[in-house]
Amino acid sequence: MATDRDTDLLDRLRAGDEQAFGILVSRYHTALLALASGYVPSRAVAEEVVQDAWLGVLRGLGNFEGRSSFRTWLFRILVNRARSAGTLERRSVAVEDMEPVVDQSRFDAGGQWCAPPELWLEQLDDQAMAATMAVRVRLAIGELPARQREVVTLRDVEGLTSEEVCGVLEISAANQRVLLHRGRSKLRQVLETEFGRPG
Amino acid sequence: MIRLRGLRIGRRRDLVCRQVVELVTDYLEGALSPAQQRRFEAHLAGCPHCTEYLAQMRATISLSGMLTPDDLTPQMRAEFIEVYRRWQADDSQRDESD
Ligand SMILES: [Zn+2]
Numbered sequence: 001m002a003t004d005r006d007t008d009l010l011d012r013l014r015a016g017d018e019q020a021f022g023i024l025v026s027r028y029h030t031a032l033l034a035l036a037s038g039y040v041p042s043r044a045v046a047e048e049v050v051q052d053a054w055l056g057v058l059r060g061l062g063n064f065e066g067r068s069s070f071r072t073w074l075f076r077i078l079v080n081r082a083r084s085a086g087t088l089e090r091r092s093v094a095v096e097d098m099e100p101v102v103d104q105s106r107f108d109a110g111g112q113w114c115a116p117p118e119l120w121l122e123q124l125d126d127q128a129m130a131a132t133m134a135v136r137v138r139l140a141i142g143e144l145p146a147r148q149r150e151v152v153t154l155r156d157v158e159g160l161t162s163e164e165v166c167g168v169l170e171i172s173a174a175n176q177r178v179l180l181h182r183g184r185s186k187l188r189q190v191l192e193t194e195f196g197r198p199g
Numbered sequence: 200m201i202r203l204r205g206l207r208i209g210r211r212r213d214l215v216c217r218q219v220v221e222l223v224t225d226y227l228e229g230a231l232s233p234a235q236q237r238r239f240e241a242h243l244a245g246c247p248h249c250t251e252y253l254a255q256m257r258a259t260i261s262l263s264g265m266l267t268p269d270d271l272t273p274q275m276r277a278e279f280i281e282v283y284r285r286w287q288a289d290d291s292q293r294d295e296s297d
């Protein structure tokens with residue numbers, strides 16, 4: 001499936017090839033749905049947002065010059081549609097927290113760990129445990145502040161490069177790193193808490 | 200020079216754990232200056248806790264990437280094809296009216 005490059009599929013799409021559209025839609029479906037789900041209250045609405053984004057792609061196809069990668073363009077359309085369809089996020093747009101990413105009580109006065117990270121990496125060797133924790137992480141990503149969630153989803157869930165993420169969200173590289181750092185750090189803490197839970 | 204919560208990093212001195220955890224992503228992104236990177240790695244070499252912390256951040260990232268694919272249901276596939284056909288119909292109408 002990955003053998004057809006996006007640009008070839010786009011050429012086929014422009015030539016009226018319905019099958020090419022089907023391939024592109026399935027290729028990006030998981031990613032788009034996951035991204036859309038962060039903005040809207042239900043899966044049904046997320047599916048509508050994804051459809052709407054694809055309609056935007058079809059309508060914009062004539063003007064897409066390929067200066068950005070196709071997926072950067074596609075994700076940007078999705079994010080814009082999802083943001084305007086979203087009802088969940090109005091409150092958290094204003095200020096991202098700038099607290100330290102690790103609870104300061106875990107360090108002594110000299111800045112050394114006094115409550116160091118709990119040890120849980122070995123437990124991830126167990127496939128079933130890893131799968132359970134992946135689900136837990138997915139939930140936690142959904143609870144991140146909007147900007148952090150966007151960056152973590154695009155980078156770590158969908159595997160976009162940092163340049164692509166900056167292009168999709170129209171943010172600077174430095175900003176991207178800050179948001180990514182805050183998001184990832186919270187997810188790590190969620191895992192530590194989860195593994196530390198008795199029983 | 201980076202200011203981090205009032206602490207200066209970039210001066211020639213050792214990092215402490217509290218600073219290291221704030222630099223993990225910059226480190227993984229290759230965004231530290233060579234001097235910062237040397238200090239970061241020097242700290243890790245002597246600090247098992249921060250080494251563990253970094254490994255946990257890496258594990259967290261790979262768990263995020265492990266999420267299960269949401270395959271298209273046949274119904275959704277049909278809806279998408281419908282979107283496509285509607286668009287094509289509109290498009291050719293527009294072409295004719297031009
Ligand atoms: Zn340390």
